[in-house]
Amino acid sequence: MEAIEVTDLRKSYGDTNAVDGVTFTVHAGQTFGIVGHNGAGKTTTVECLLGLKRPDGGTLRVLGRDPARERRALAQRIGAQLQESALPDRIKVVEALRLFASFYHRPADWRQVMERWSLSPLARRAYGDLSGGQKQRLMLALALVGDPEVVVLDELTTGLDPVARRETWRLVGDLKRSGTTVVLVSHYFDETEALCDKVAVFARGRVKAMGTPDEIIARTGTASLEEAYFALEGTTR
Numbered sequence: 619m620e621a622i623e624v625t626d627l628r629k630s631y632g633d634t635n636a637v638d639g640v641t642f643t644v645h646a647g648q649t650f651g652i653v654g655h656n657g658a659g660k661t662t663t664v665e666c667l668l669g670l671k672r673p674d675g676g677t678l679r680v681l682g683r684d685p686a687r688e689r690r691a692l693a694q695r696i697g698a699q700l701q702e703s704a705l706p707d708r709i710k711v712v713e714a715l716r717l718f719a720s721f722y723h724r725p726a727d728w729r730q731v732m733e734r735w736s737l738s739p740l741a742r743r744a745y746g747d748l749s750g751g752q753k754q755r756l757m758l759a760l761a762l763v764g765d766p767e768v769v770v771l772d773e774l775t776t777g778l779d780p781v782a783r784r785e786t787w788r789l790v791g792d793l794k795r796s797g798t799t800v801v802l803v804s805h806y807f808d809e810t811e812a813l814c815d816k817v818a819v820f821a822r823g824r825v826k827a828m829g830t831p832d833e834i835i836a837r838t839g840t841a842s843l844e845e846a847y848f849a850l851e852g853t854t855r
């Protein structure tokens with residue numbers, strides 16, 4: 619079953635074609651990576667997937683529904699950790715989890731989520747007093763507290779130190795094994811290569827290559843996804 623189907627998606631801001639005819643599908647249970655440099659159209663694409671932006675053209679289906687028209691219904695089944703996600707500094711970890719659980723008709727048990735993401739020792743800590751890695755872990759937990767079928771993670775590890783980054787990778791691995799469909803947006807090629815079953819390499823609003831990381835690497839005759847990206851860029855200039 620396809621969890622996500624995107625066909626010829628287009629979105630412009632004035633003269634900027636942020637997303638310029640993007641097509642991809644994500645199977646249920648797959649971890650799908652959208653990778654590319656700043657301004658490639660990654661965030662605009664996921665904002666359309668979440669129904670936060672209305673496309674100018676193309677079709678989108680998430681769990682069989684149109685996000686622009688059925689955003690409320692889909693919001694119950696999708697979890698999102700977005701780039702600008704922020705919480706009030708004074709909210710405590712436990713309060714945030716309880717609050718987010720209350721948004722859903724059938725949430726996960728927030729206590730279990732807190733335990734699973736090793737947040738229990740921080741339960742009474744205010745958001746503003748958490749380290750960068752702890753904040754990110756809380757954001758992930760909040761994206762999952764609704765027990766979603768699809769989770770969108772945008773720039774999950776940006777700003778984290780290498781240890782926190784690896785720890786976050788491990789958590790995404792756990793999520794993957796639980797059968798959740800994950801869309802991972804990143805400008806880190808190593809992360810995408812390590813975590814994703816399928817990758818779309820974005821550049822200037824278009825998909826330059828798609829497949830498993832190994833397929834893309836083999837097709838470009840390179841040794842890593844990052845090298846593959848630059849090889850692809852070289853051929854399109």
Ligand SMILES: Nc1ncnc2c1ncn2[C@@H]1O[C@H](COP(=O)(O)OP(=O)(O)OP(=O)(O)O)[C@@H](O)[C@H]1O
Nearest residue numbers: 631634636654655656657658659660661662663805
């Ligand atoms: N609200 C907006 N108004 C005008 N231009 C925008 C807006 N949002 C995005 N853009 C432009 O659209 C293009 C794609 O932006 P987008 O944020 O989707 O890229 P991205 O790949 O997510 O980049 P980053 O990695 O920097 O977040 C960029 O040129 C950006 O400047």
